[in-house]
Amino acid sequence: MHSVLNRGRLWLRVILYMLVFCPLNSKAQKTNAEIVLTNRPLNEKSNEFYIANVVDERPDRSAVAWLLPAPGNLPAVKYKVDLQGGTATAVKQFADYAIPVNKTLRPVAIRIKKLKLTETAMADGRVEGRLEIQLWFELKRDEGNVHLIDYPAASTYYRSTGQQYDTGILVSRALEAGLVYFNRWMNREVDTNIKLAKGVKLIFTDYSEQPEGDTIYYSANRPLTWNDFQEKPRSGKYVAEVLPSFGYTEKVEVVKSVVVVRISMRVFLPKSAAWVKQEGRNSYALNHEQRHFDIVAIVARHFKQALMDMKLPADNYDGYINVQYLDSYREMNQLQEQYDNETSHGTNQYYQQEWNTKIDGLLKN
Template sequence: MNKVMGRPIPAVVVAFLCVIIFFPSILNAQKINGPIVLTNRQLTEKVKEFYIAGVNDDRAERNAIAILLPTAAPYDKYKIDVKDGAAVALKRFADYAIQPNKTLRPVNIRIKKLKITEEPINNNQVGGKLEIELLFELKKDFGPVKLVSYPATTTYTRNAAQQYDLGVLLSRALEGGLNWFNNWINREADTNIKLAKSVKLIFTDYTEQPEGDTIYYSPKRPLTWDDFKDKPYGNKYVAEVLPGFGYTEQAEVVQSVVVVRISMRVFLPKSAAWVRYEGRNDYALTHEQRHFDIAKIVARHFQQALLAMKIPADNYDGYINVQYLDSYREMNQLQDEYDKETGHGMNGAAQARWNEMIEKDLKEVL
């Protein structure tokens, strides 16, 4: 079984932004004792693909996020944190920025880094740096699917005697991350397989021109004794064929739908078919043709079973693989029953019954 997948599934994408800003309007002459309070902000672009289902704080060290310099002596650094904790504060911020619409894709945010540090530049100035990394993942029943990582760094400079409004600083940084992810998912929604919402299967029957060693099933191309190229084995039967079926697969995402094109291959290798000289008659050839017909019928059962399923976009290949194995077992079982009941063609009455059943089934699947 050969599988040829379509557009490769991308690894987790990483974005990196570095912004140098200076906002005199958010300087504050008073020392910030904490906690840091975020300011509500709504995204400028409409959100139509997702909502924030949850926020997790995955920082390696969950200490207070800010290590700051005071505006007056003593100049020992001190720590402050976000009000209610990083995860709660960010979820509240996200719910205001993006009105939750649970008909859209549920997205979780994992806070991988959130840190504000200050260092003296000279006697009159202090330099600050905000480092943030947000991992966005799609929430699924079987577990989260990583989508994209957003790391960014923002720096600022303040007068040593004036403190910076960190609530505004952090709120702007979070707004920037949500805007960035909104733009990313708008671009990716139609073609990224991780974001696909449904599956469409398209089946075709493979043909080969010119014909080689392998015969691919066609109602217009019945077996002939010239197809039996192998040397005879054993002494129990006058002829034998070994048909099978498989498929090749190509997948692409079109407007959030995984379109899977499956080319069915019901085949019989000439090099695996043999006949004794004394067995070359129409009755024996019909028996061997029925083996090939059974493979075709079960291949169509495989197709029908998949088309009747509601296949999830995030595990379509697993469903196809499982059904293929089930159908192949069905084929082997039917081939064994056929040979057992007909006595490998020696029981004429049983052979006639199977001929009738197989013809009926072929009419339904061809």
């Protein structure tokens, strides 16, 4: 009866291509000088996150840019240039200026998968520069980071051989565009994306079926009758048998950053698996079988209460629910076995009355 909710995962990828034509800038990149980023706050305030750390995961971390020198500078081969202070450090400082650190918000990590600027000499005498960037944004959690989205983009510019392009401004704008993109994504997704949820709320209901079919769903107002025993009687020393159990179904939605889990409890007994011999059709035997059903209802309540007492993590609430279900299922089997052993399957009237009293008390509580 336990159904598993499959939740789709959100993968959002946007590739931006920008063709940029820029004249000579007075703050042009100097040959062999480090690239200096332009640190400034974002125009759009971040209310949901801060950048906790930056990790450089580029395959080649020796430099950020491979540039061509100005005419007359020999040898005319590309030279490597890195960000001032190192790539991860510079990007973290840039992010902290853009989005002030507020540790009351969600901590986000940036993984730099690609940040590469390459200049190429063209046949018409110009130089083409191409910047490629790919950032992964992850939500930091104690159990491990959760990937949110990635931001891939590319920019292209052209210059004459007598000019130098301000690579610091170019890289700064690319990083700023990535932060703006992620900030807007967060603002759009924060209320409804399960990856960003901050808490879990459980809502329990008891399932019922109208009209009633082969399956009986437990209700205090619906006790068993001998008409429910529809399976052909089996041979052996026992006069009757029922096979009750319990399960649940889930419906999940995220409301204002809270995972709302609606759990429909199902304490059930199939009529097609219940049987009775003719000589066993009496009120005493029926009570014994009813108590088997009652025990399952009590265990289902234990299952519910155990979950209500937990502080479920938003990123793994279903794992806790599944483990508790298995624990409660074992409890059900153990109690059923204990009940039959102590009452000798209902033939010991003294212990049957003891269990009747015990079960009645648990049902009231």
